[in-house]
Amino acid sequence: MPSAEIITVGTELLLGQLVDTNTATIAACLAEIGIDVFRETSVGDNESRIAQAVTEALARADVVICAGGLGPTVDDLTREGIVASVGTELVLDPEVVFDLRAFFASFGRQMSPNNARQAMFPKGAKILENPKGTAPGFALAVGDKLVIALPGPPREMEPMLREHVVPLLRETFALGQTIATRVLRTTGVSESEIDAKIGDLFRASVNPSIAVLAHAGEVHVKITAKASSREAAAALIDQLEAEIRRRLGDCIFSADGSSLAAVLGGELRARGWTIATAESCTGGLIGSMITAVPGSSEYYRGGVIAYSNEAKTALLDVAAATIELHGAVSEEVASAMALGAKAAFGARVALAVTGIAGPTGGNEQKPVGLVYIAVASEDGRLEARRLHLSGDRETVARRAALAALMLGWRASRAAREDVAADL
Amino acid sequence: MPSAEIITVGTELLLGQLVDTNTATIAACLAEIGIDVFRETSVGDNESRIAQAVTEALARADVVICAGGLGPTVDDLTREGIVASVGTELVLDPEVVFDLRAFFASFGRQMSPNNARQAMFPKGAKILENPKGTAPGFALAVGDKLVIALPGPPREMEPMLREHVVPLLRETFALGQTIATRVLRTTGVSESEIDAKIGDLFRASVNPSIAVLAHAGEVHVKITAKASSREAAAALIDQLEAEIRRRLGDCIFSADGSSLAAVLGGELRARGWTIATAESCTGGLIGSMITAVPGSSEYYRGGVIAYSNEAKTALLDVAAATIELHGAVSEEVASAMALGAKAAFGARVALAVTGIAGPTGGNEQKPVGLVYIAVASEDGRLEARRLHLSGDRETVARRAALAALMLGWRASRAAREDVAADL
Numbered sequence: 001m002p003s004a005e006i007i008t009v010g011t012e013l014l015l016g017q018l019v020d021t022n023t024a025t026i027a028a029c030l031a032e033i034g035i036d037v038f039r040e041t042s043v044g045d046n047e048s049r050i051a052q053a054v055t056e057a058l059a060r061a062d063v064v065i066c067a068g069g070l071g072p073t074v075d076d077l078t079r080e081g082i083v084a085s086v087g088t089e090l091v092l093d094p095e096v097v098f099d100l101r102a103f104f105a106s107f108g109r110q111m112s113p114n115n116a117r118q119a120m121f122p123k124g125a126k127i128l129e130n131p132k133g134t135a136p137g138f139a140l141a142v143g144d145k146l147v148i149a150l151p152g153p154p155r156e157m158e159p160m161l162r163e164h165v166v167p168l169l170r171e172t173f174a175l176g177q178t179i180a181t182r183v184l185r186t187t188g189v190s191e192s193e194i195d196a197k198i199g200d201l202f203r204a205s206v207n208p209s210i211a212v213l214a215h216a217g218e219v220h221v222k223i224t225a226k227a228s229s230r231e232a233a234a235a236l237i238d239q240l241e242a243e244i245r246r247r248l249g250d251c252i253f254s255a256d257g258s259s260l261a262a263v264l265g266g267e268l269r270a271r272g273w274t275i276a277t278a279e280s281c282t283g284g285l286i287g288s289m290i291t292a293v294p295g296s297s298e299y300y301r302g303g304v305i306a307y308s309n310e311a312k313t314a315l316l317d318v319a320a321a322t323i324e325l326h327g328a329v330s331e332e333v334a335s336a337m338a339l340g341a342k343a344a345f346g347a348r349v350a351l352a353v354t355g356i357a358g359p360t361g362g363n364e365q366k367p368v369g370l371v372y373i374a375v376a377s378e379d380g381r382l383e384a385r386r387l388h389l390s391g392d393r394e395t396v397a398r399r400a401a402l403a404a405l406m407l408g409w410r411a412s413r414a415a416r417e418d419v420a421a422d423l
Numbered sequence: 424m425p426s427a428e429i430i431t432v433g434t435e436l437l438l439g440q441l442v443d444t445n446t447a448t449i450a451a452c453l454a455e456i457g458i459d460v461f462r463e464t465s466v467g468d469n470e471s472r473i474a475q476a477v478t479e480a481l482a483r484a485d486v487v488i489c490a491g492g493l494g495p496t497v498d499d500l501t502r503e504g505i506v507a508s509v510g511t512e513l514v515l516d517p518e519v520v521f522d523l524r525a526f527f528a529s530f531g532r533q534m535s536p537n538n539a540r541q542a543m544f545p546k547g548a549k550i551l552e553n554p555k556g557t558a559p560g561f562a563l564a565v566g567d568k569l570v571i572a573l574p575g576p577p578r579e580m581e582p583m584l585r586e587h588v589v590p591l592l593r594e595t596f597a598l599g600q601t602i603a604t605r606v607l608r609t610t611g612v613s614e615s616e617i618d619a620k621i622g623d624l625f626r627a628s629v630n631p632s633i634a635v636l637a638h639a640g641e642v643h644v645k646i647t648a649k650a651s652s653r654e655a656a657a658a659l660i661d662q663l664e665a666e667i668r669r670r671l672g673d674c675i676f677s678a679d680g681s682s683l684a685a686v687l688g689g690e691l692r693a694r695g696w697t698i699a700t701a702e703s704c705t706g707g708l709i710g711s712m713i714t715a716v717p718g719s720s721e722y723y724r725g726g727v728i729a730y731s732n733e734a735k736t737a738l739l740d741v742a743a744a745t746i747e748l749h750g751a752v753s754e755e756v757a758s759a760m761a762l763g764a765k766a767a768f769g770a771r772v773a774l775a776v777t778g779i780a781g782p783t784g785g786n787e788q789k790p791v792g793l794v795y796i797a798v799a800s801e802d803g804r805l806e807a808r809r810l811h812l813s814g815d816r817e818t819v820a821r822r823a824a825l826a827a828l829m830l831g832w833r834a835s836r837a838a839r840e841d842v843a844a845d846l
C-alpha cells in the first residue's frame with residue numbers, strides 16, 4: 001500500500017491565525033482510496049524550510065502533497081521550495097500565462113506582473129487546473145515518487161483534490177481498494193468503560209479497524225474496513241458491528257451519523273407521538289437539541305424551562321408541598337415536572353430534568369452533578385433516574401440532556417415493542 | 424528569542440477524521456508570549472513515530488509541545504514515545520493515582536485499571552494538573568530544552584496551556600516582552616460591514632495589530648499589542664479600542680471575553696431585575712445560553728418553548744385570534760409572547776422569538792430566515808424587531824437568539840440610563 005505525507009504551507013498556520021482544515025480534508029480523501037498517511041507537517045512561507053520538509057517527506061513516503069503557498073505574492077514560495085528540494089528549475093508555461101490574461105480580461109482587469117508567477121512550474125510537471133482560482137497546481141514525478149502542489153484556499157483545493165489528484169493517484173498506484181467507515185454513537189458510558197468491554201476487539205482488529213473517540217457527552221466507536229468493493233467493506237463492518245452491539249448493548253443509539261435527538265424524533269414519528277419537555281438545570285438545551293432536527297415541529301409541542309420553584313408550580317403544576325418536602329432536585333419533582341409538561345402541552349410523552357449543574361449550589365446531600373431525569377409516557381407510565389454527572393456546568397447540562405433524550409427514546413421503543421407484542 | 428515546535432498525536436488526525444484545532448490554539452498562545460514556531464507535525468498513535476518526531480523537533484527547537492495521546496487506552500502512547508526519544512523511563516506517581524481514585528469515587532464509580540496509566544510520567548517530569556479531565560500533562564527538561572505533553576481534548580488542553588505552560592515558558596526563557604490581546608465581540612453586523620468601517624485601521628495598524636474573525640453569529644475584532652509591560656500594552660490597546668468603538672458603535676457587547684448572555688446577566692443583576700423567555704424557532708437556545716452563565720438562577724426565572732400554536736395560547740396567553748389574523752410568525756405574536764412570558768413568570772423583562780428557521784416552512788410572504796424578536800420590560804415598554812437572517816437552520820436559530828439577547832441588553836441598559844437621568 002502506498003504511503004503519503006501532507007505538508008501545509010503558510011506562516012499564518014504557525015502563528016495560529018488559521019486552523020488548518022486542508023490536512024484533514026486531504027487525509028480523509030487519501031484514506032478513502034487506501035493510501036496510508038504517517039505524518040503531516042506545517043511550515044511557514046520560507047523557501048529553505050519548505051525544501052527541507054519536502055526532502056524529509058520524500059525520503060519516507062511515496063507521495064508528498066503540499067497545500068498552500070501557490071499564490072501570486074512574493075510570500076508564496078512552495079514552487080521554489082519544491083524545485084530546491086528535488087533539484088530542478090521553474091519554467092514559464094505560456095498557455096497558463098494566456099489563460100491567466102484571459103481570466104483577468106473576462107472581468108475587465110489587467111493581469112498584474114505578480115500573477116505571472118502562477119504560470120511558473122517545475123520542469124516536466126503535469127499542470128493541474130484550478131477552476132475556482134488563479135493558481136493552478138502541479139504534480140511532479142521524482143523517480144518513482146510523486147510531489148503534488150495544490151493551492152491553500154479550501155474552496156480551490158478541494159475540487160482539485162477530487163478531480164485531479166484522486167484519479168492521478170489511483171492510476172499511478174493502481175489502487176482498487178475502497179475504504180468504508182461507520183460510526184456507532186453511544187452515550188451514558190465513558191471511554192474507559194467502552195475500552196474495558198471492547199478493548200480486545202479494538203486491539204486485535206486490523207481490518208476492519210476500530211477507533212474510540214470521546215465527544216461532548218458521547219463516545220463514538222468508529223469501524224473502518226478496506227475491501228475491493230463498497231459492499232464487501234460493508235459486510236466486514238456488519239460482522240464487527242454485531243459483536244460490538246452484543247457487548248455494548250443499548251448505549252448505542254445510531255450507526256448512520258444521526259444525533260440522539262434525531263433518533264428519538266424518528267421513533268416518535270413512527271409512533272405518531274408528540275413530545276414535550278420540562279427543564280431545570282439544562283435550561284432549554286433539550287428543547288434546543290430536539291428542535292435542531294429539521295421537521296421536529298411535527299412532533300415537538302414545546303417545553304417549559306422552570307428555573308425557579310414558582311415556575312415549576314405555576315406552569316408545570318408541581319405541588320409546592322412536593323418541592324418543600326423533597327427539594328427541587330429530587331425524583332419526586334422530576335416526575336411531577338414530566339407529568340406537568342405532558343398535561344400542559346397535551347403531548348404523548350414528556351421528558352423532565354432537575355439537577356445541580358454547578359459550579360455552586362451543591363451541598364453534601366445534594367452535590368454538584370446530581371441530576372434526576374424522568375419520562376412520562378402513555379397509560380400513566382412514569383420512569384425516573386438518578387444520575388451523578390461529572391464535569392463543568394456545560395458538561396453536566398449536556399450529559400443530563402443526553403441522558404433524558406436516551407430515557408425518552410427507550411420509553412418510546414419499549415412502548416412500540418409492547419404494541420408489537422400485543423398484535 | 425526561543426523557538427518551539429508543536430506535535431499533535433492521533434491516528435484520527437492522519438485519517439482526516441478530526442480537524443486539528445490544537446495546533447492553532449498552541450501556536451497563537453506561543454505567538455502571544457513571543458516564541459517563534461517554525462514547524463508543526465502530526466503523527467499517529469505509534470510509539471516509534473512519536474519518538475522520531477520528538478527527536479527531530481528537539482534537534483531544531485528549544486521547546487517541543489505535544490498534544491494528544493495521554494488518554495487511558497493502550498492506544499495512547501505519547502508518554503512512551505517521549506521517554507523513548509529522550510532515553511528515560513516512566514514512573515508511577517502515587518499522588519496522581521490517589522487523585523484519580525478520588526475523582527472516580529466522587530461520582531460513585533470505580534477507577535478502571537486502564538486509568539492508572541494516566542499516573543505514569545517520565546522520571547523527573549513536572550506534573551501539570553488537568554482540572555477538566557483525568558489525564559494530567561507534564562513538562563520534562565532535556566538539557567536546556569523542554570518537552571511538554573498535554574491531553575488532546577481542546578477543553579482540557581486549553582486551560583492547561585494558559586495556566587501551566589505559559590507561566591512555565593515565561594519563567595524558563597525569561598520572556599520580557601508582553602503581548603496582550605483584547606477581543607471586542609460584536610453581533611448583528613457582518614464581517615464585510617466591519618471591514619468597510621475599520622478596514623483602514625486594520626490595514627495600517629502594526630502595533631497594536633487588528634484581526635477580524637467571524638464566529639457563529641458573532642464577529643470578533645481582536646487587538647494585539649506588544650510592549651515591555653502589561654500596562655503599556657493595555658494603554659496601546661485602549662487607544663485603538665476607543666477609535667474602533669467610535670466607528671462600530673453599539674454592536675460591540677464585550678471586551679473581556681464575556682458572552683452576550685453574561686453581559687445581559689450582569690446588567691440584570693445591577694438592576695436587581697429578573698428575566699423570562701418565550702421561544703419558538705430558537706427552541707430553547709436562548710434559555711440554554713442564559714443558563715450557561717454560572718449564577719444565572721439569580722435572575723433567570725424560566726421560559727416557555729412554544730413550538731405549537733396551542734402552546735402559545737395555553738402557556739403564554741397569546742390570543743388565538745392574533746395568531747389567526749397575523750400568523751404565528753408576526754410582530755404581533757412575538758410581542759404577545761413577550762408579554763405572556765413576563766406575566767407567566769412574574770419577571771421584570773421578557774424576551775420572545777418567533778420565526779422560520781428552515782430548511783422548510785417558508786413561503787413567498789414569509790421566507791426561511793424571517794424572524795421577529797420582542798422584549799417586554801418595565802412600565803409596559805414593548806419593543807419588537809423584524810429580522811431577515813441567512814444561513815442553515817442552526818445558524819438562523821443562533822443569530823435569532825443573539826439578536827434577542829442584544830435587544831434585551833439594550834432595553835435593560837436604556838432603562839438604567841433613564842433612572843440615572845431622573846436622579
